[in-house]
C-alpha cells in the first residue's frame with residue numbers, strides 16, 4: 001500500500017515537474033491561501049462542507065474540520081495528502097490543481113510512520129493548514 005502510494009506520487013510529480021508554474025509561498029498561511037482558492041468553493045470558507053457549489057454535487061463535500069475526529073482524534077496527514085492528490089481525476093468540475101503539484105518538492109516525513117515521501121511543498125502546506133482547523 002505504502003509502496004503503491006509512493007510510486008503514484010513519483011509518477012505524478014515527475015509529470016508535474018515539467019509544468020512551468022510559479023511556486024506558492026510556503027507555510028500554513030500559504031496552505032490557507034490555497035484552500036481558499038481551490039477548495040472553499042465546495043468545502044466552505046471554514047471547511048465545514050458548505051461551499052457554494054456543495055448543493056450541486058451528488059455527494060456532499062466532507063466537513064474537513066472533523067477529519068481527525070472521524071479518525072479517532074488523530075489527523076491522518078498521509079491519507080489527507082493522498083486523497084487531495086487523487087482528486088483531480090474524480091470530479092468533472094474540478095478547479096485547476098496545477099499549482100498544488102507544480103512547485104518545489106520537499107522530503108516530507110509522515111508523522112505517523114516516519115516514512116519520508118518526496119512531496120510538493122504546496123500540498124504539504126495545504127495538509128498542514130487542514131490540520132490546524134480540526135475540531136474535537
Ligand code: HEC
Pocket residue numbers: 035038039040041042043053057059060061062064066067070080083084087091093094095126
Ligand atoms: C468540486 C467540489 C470539491 C472541491 C473543489 C474539492 N473537494 Fe474535497 N471533497 C469533495 C466531495 C464531494 C468529497 C466527499 C466525497 C469523497 O470523499 O470523495 C470530498 C472529500 C474530501 C476529503 C476527504 C475527507 C475525509 O474525511 O475523508 C478531503 C481531505 C478533501 N475533500 C480535501 C479537499 C481539498 C484540500 C480541496 C482543495 C484542494 C478539495 N477537497 C476540493 C468535493 C470537493
